[in-house]
Amino acid sequence: MRTKHFFYAVTLAFLAFIGCSEDESNGNPASTTGRMTVQLTDAPFPFDMVAEANVTIFKVDARLKDNEGEDEEMDGNTDESSFVTLMEEEISVNLLDLTNGVTEELADLEVPVGTYDLVRVYVRGINVVLTDDRSFDLTVPSGEQTGIKVFIKPGLTVAGGLSSDLLLDFDVSRSFVPKGNLNSVDGINGFNFKPVIKACNLSTAGTLSGTVTTMDGEEMVVLEDAQISILDADDEPVTSGVSNIDGNYTIMGLDAGTYKVYASLNGYLDSEIVEVDIVAANKTELDFVLEAETEVVEE
Numbered sequence: 001m002r003t004k005h006f007f008y009a010v011t012l013a014f015l016a017f018i019g020c021s022e023d024e025s026n027g028n029p030a031s032t033t034g035r036m037t038v039q040l041t042d043a044p045f046p047f048d049m050v051a052e053a054n055v056t057i058f059k060v061d062a063r064l065k066d067n068e069g070e071d072e073e074m075d076g077n078t079d080e081s082s083f084v085t086l087m088e089e090e091i092s093v094n095l096l097d098l099t100n101g102v103t104e105e106l107a108d109l110e111v112p113v114g115t116y117d118l119v120r121v122y123v124r125g126i127n128v129v130l131t132d133d134r135s136f137d138l139t140v141p142s143g144e145q146t147g148i149k150v151f152i153k154p155g156l157t158v159a160g161g162l163s164s165d166l167l168l169d170f171d172v173s174r175s176f177v178p179k180g181n182l183n184s185v186d187g188i189n190g191f192n193f194k195p196v197i198k199a200c201n202l203s204t205a206g207t208l209s210g211t212v213t214t215m216d217g218e219e220m221v222v223l224e225d226a227q228i229s230i231l232d233a234d235d236e237p238v239t240s241g242v243s244n245i246d247g248n249y250t251i252m253g254l255d256a257g258t259y260k261v262y263a264s265l266n267g268y269l270d271s272e273i274v275e276v277d278i279v280a281a282n283k284t285e286l287d288f289v290l291e292a293e294t295e296v297v298e299e
Helices: 003-009
Strands: 012-017 035-041 048-064 083-087 091-094 101-112 114-130 135-137 148-158 164-171 176-180 188-193 199-203 205-216 218-224 226-229 237-240 248-255 259-266 274-278 283-285 289-290
Touching: 048 101, 083 101, 091 101, 114 164, 114 188, 148 199, 164 248, 188 289, 205 226, 205 259, 205 274, 226 248, 237 248, 248 259, 259 289, 274 283
Parallel strands: 205 283, 205 289
Antiparallel strands: 012 035, 012 164, 035 101, 048 083, 048 091, 048 114, 114 135, 114 148, 164 199, 176 188, 205 218, 205 248, 226 237, 226 259, 259 274
């Protein structure tokens, strides 16, 4: 059940600009800088044929939008003076280690106040390791030379003396494209790397978290590797998550709004589809109790 959602419903939260936002009354509007921290995180990657998804990030910068404003869809401004370097050192991570809200800080620095409308992520050393220990080194299209460009809509505004929050969701289902026969691990003969990243302003987004359990007699037992699928109002997949060894899951970076959510796991009946409201800058709790499938005995 888990793997059927992989190719269209899995996202990675690849980079997060996360700070402890202060009340505006505590900020200093006259200040010329505000604080920005950079962290790395990863929404779950429920594909049990893959052991590692490694990436080396060696630079991150962001474009400071001019005061007159320019179209966020346009990348016409190539003036390097408009870009602020946020990080410039090699940091290698296995993205699959960063799940359920776990992050790795990439940078913590003061940046000029203003609105940032574009982030460039420079990567190399993309590598996928399968569960049979085979390893594939992937080519990075433009990511090493010009950076992977990610537009921020709406732009992220950094105010004087305050922190600002931005989440970049790395869509693994479209970014890591397997080749070969996907019915078994030995049928996979490589991957193409086509990075797809979505920027999400955390001030307008929320988090969904909870626990997945089942009843074993009168005892409640947590379930690991349960898939949490999130659909929009038109039943189109938005993203998904997976429960950890403690049965807990966390899915970050959901735009505020109403979603349809259900849980599934091999050997258990799918849960009912539940409508849930996601509130900006808040965490919504949603637990699931799955019922074990009944085995049919043929006479």
